[in-house]
Every structure is written in structure tokens, then in C-alpha cells.
Amino acid sequence: xxxxxxxxxxxxxxxxxxxxxxxxxxxxxxxxxxxxxxxxxxxxxxxxxxxxxxxxxxxxxxxxxxxxxxxxxxxxxxxxxxxxxxxxxxxxxxxxxxxxxxxxxxxxxxxxx
Amino acid sequence: xxxxxxxxxxxxxxxxxxxxxxxxxxxxxxxxxxxxxxxxxxxxxxxxxxxxxxxxxxxxxxxxxxxxxxxxxxxxxxxxxxxxxxxxxxxxxxxxxxxxxxxxxxxxxxxxxxx
Numbered sequence: 001x002x003x004x005x006x007x008x009x010x011x012x013x014x015x016x017x018x019x020x021x022x023x024x025x026x027x028x029x030x031x032x033x034x035x036x037x038x039x040x041x042x043x044x045x046x047x048x049x050x051x052x053x054x055x056x057x058x059x060x061x062x063x064x065x066x067x068x069x070x071x072x073x074x075x076x077x078x079x080x081x082x083x084x085x086x087x088x089x090x091x092x093x094x095x096x097x098x099x100x101x102x103x104x105x106x107x108x109x110x111x112x113x
Numbered sequence: 114x115x116x117x118x119x120x121x122x123x124x125x126x127x128x129x130x131x132x133x134x135x136x137x138x139x140x141x142x143x144x145x146x147x148x149x150x151x152x153x154x155x156x157x158x159x160x161x162x163x164x165x166x167x168x169x170x171x172x173x174x175x176x177x178x179x180x181x182x183x184x185x186x187x188x189x190x191x192x193x194x195x196x197x198x199x200x201x202x203x204x205x206x207x208x209x210x211x212x213x214x215x216x217x218x219x220x221x222x223x224x225x226x227x228x
Contacts, residue, residue, distance in 0.1 A: 009153070032214040043117070043203060043219035044156075051214040090155060098212030099163060100171060101146075103156040 002027045002095050006104035013081050014112050021076040021107050023091030032094040033074045035065055038106075039087045047089075050074065061085070086111045115140045117220035119204050125226045126194055134189045134223050136204030143209025145187040146171070146217070147179065149200040156203065162187055163209065194227045201225075 003026045013019050025031055032051040036044040048059025055067040065076045074091060091104040117138045126132055138145065146161040148171075158171030162181040176198055178190040187206075191198060202223045207215040 004155075006155075034216075036219075041222075043221050044205075044217075045219070046216045049214065049216065092156075094213050098215060099144075099161055099169065100158060101217065102158075102172075103148075105153055105155040 002093065002102055004091050004093055004102050004104040006089075006091055006107050008107045009105070010108040010110060012110040012112060015083050016080050019076075019078045019081045019085070019109070021089050021091075021109070023074045023076065023104060024072050025074065025091070025093050026072065027093055027095060029095075031074075032098070033065075033067065034092040034094070034101075035059065035063070035074075035076050036090045036092060036103075037061075037087050038090065044090065047076070081109075081111055083111045083113065085109060115218070117204055117206055117218050119202075119220040119223050121223060122221065123224050125228065127228050128195055129193050132191050132194060132225075134191075134202060134204075134225070136187045136189065136220060137185050138187075138204075138206040138218070139185065140206060140208075140218065141184065142206035142218075143184070144212060144215075145181070145204065145206045147177070147187070147189050148203045148205065149173065149198075150203060150222075151200050159189070159202075163212070194225075196227050199225060199227045 005024045034049045035047040050057045088108045147159040148156040160179040162168045204220040205217040207217045
């Protein structure tokens with residue numbers, strides 16, 4: 001069965017430090033993968049997505065993610081975190097021809113000064 | 114401005130009292146979907162619609178109904194709400210040209226409390 005796992009419920013990072021959020025998926029076919037961010041009290045916004053080509057994907061706000069098929073992972077990274085990055089981050093995968101999307105449980109990022 | 118709107122944003126109701134949460138998009142998208150967000154569970158898909166008059170169940174459709182009479186609107190109906198439907202609800206849309214790999218655009222959410 002298809003699934004998306006985000007192992008970390010929450011992560012705390014100091015401002016200026018690097019960040020990596022983990023995402024593992026289970027899907028038999030070529031995955032179409034997404035990272036969305038949810039700021040407090042708001043809807044979700046796309047950070048980046050991957051479905052083919054270069055396995056290192058650049059997104060908005062300085063984020064990038066690397067697709068590793070051998071590890072079934074799509075981890076999100078940022079070299080230097082800003083206080084405004086504090087939010088909840090969701091990994092997701094499209095399946096059933098794109099009609100359905102599965103989201104991970106989310107990772108809440110706290111940024112300390 | 115391209116957007117997905119939901120109304121109401123906050124709603125308190127009692128068990129069994131029918132309610133409707135409206136969703137509208139102004140991007141001429143073919144595809145629309147409803148999700149619920151619960152702590153520790155992420156977003157779970159309730160229903161989706163690939164086009165006008167075409168809808169299908171997501172992962173958690175029990176207790177919900179939807180309809181798609183017009184392209185821009187996709188209301189979520191709770192015929193007899195129960196406390197376990199207390200949640201944060203999101204409507205989303207995407208173009209529907211290829212469906213797979215398309216970005217979804219989310220509304221601001223509707224927080225529902227069922228007493």
C-alpha cells in the first residue's frame with residue numbers, strides 16, 4: 001500500500017543552522033513527490049516537487065530536496081534557517097493517476113534565536 | 114487574485130445538525146479536493162472531483178457528501194455531524210490537464226468543532 005512517512009514529529013533548529021527534514025515513501029511506480037509548507041493559521045503552499053530528471057530539486061525560499069530511489073526518500077534541506085521558516089512541513093505523493101494524494105503526518109519546525 | 118476560498122472559516126455546531134462548507138476557486142481548475150487535517154495524521158483526502166458532475170471517494174469519505182454542479186464550486190456536506198468530525202478542513206484545486214504531478218492550491222482552511 002502507498003504511504004508517506006515523516007519520522008520526525010517536530011524539530012528545533014537554531015537560526016542560521018542547516019536543516020534537513022526526512023521523508024520516506026512507499027509506492028510501487030515512479031513517485032510524484034511534493035513538499036508543502038503550512039504557516040500558522042494558513043493553508044498549504046508548495047515548496048517544490050519532483051517527478052523526473054535531476055534528483056536534486058530546487059524550490060522556493062531557498063529550499064531543496066533530493067530524491068533517492070534506492071532509499072525511497074525525498075528529504076528536504078535548507079543551508080541556513082531563518083526565523084520565518086518556523087512552520088509545519090508536509091511531504092506528499094500523487095498516485096492513482098494523480099487523482100489521489102497521500103500526505104505524511106507532518107514535521108513541525110521550531111526556530112530558536 | 115488567483116485563489117481558493119472557503120466559508121465559513123470557523124464553525125461550531127452540535128451533533129446531528131446538517132452543515133455545508135463551501136469552496137470556490139477562480140482559476141478555472143478542473144480538479145478539486147477536500148482534506149481533513151488532524152494532529153499526528155497529516156492531511157487525509159475525503160473526496161475529490163476530476164470535473165463537473167464527476168466525484169470519487171478519497172481515503173476517509175464516511176460521513177461526508179460532495180457535489181460538483183459548477184466547475185468553480187465544490188461544497189462539502191456533513192448530513193449529520195458527529196464529534197469525530199471535529200477537524201481542520203482544507204479545500205484544494207489543481208489545473209487537471211495531466212493531474213499527475215500538478216501543484217495543488219489550497220484554501221485557508223475551515224476549523225470545525227462538533228459538540
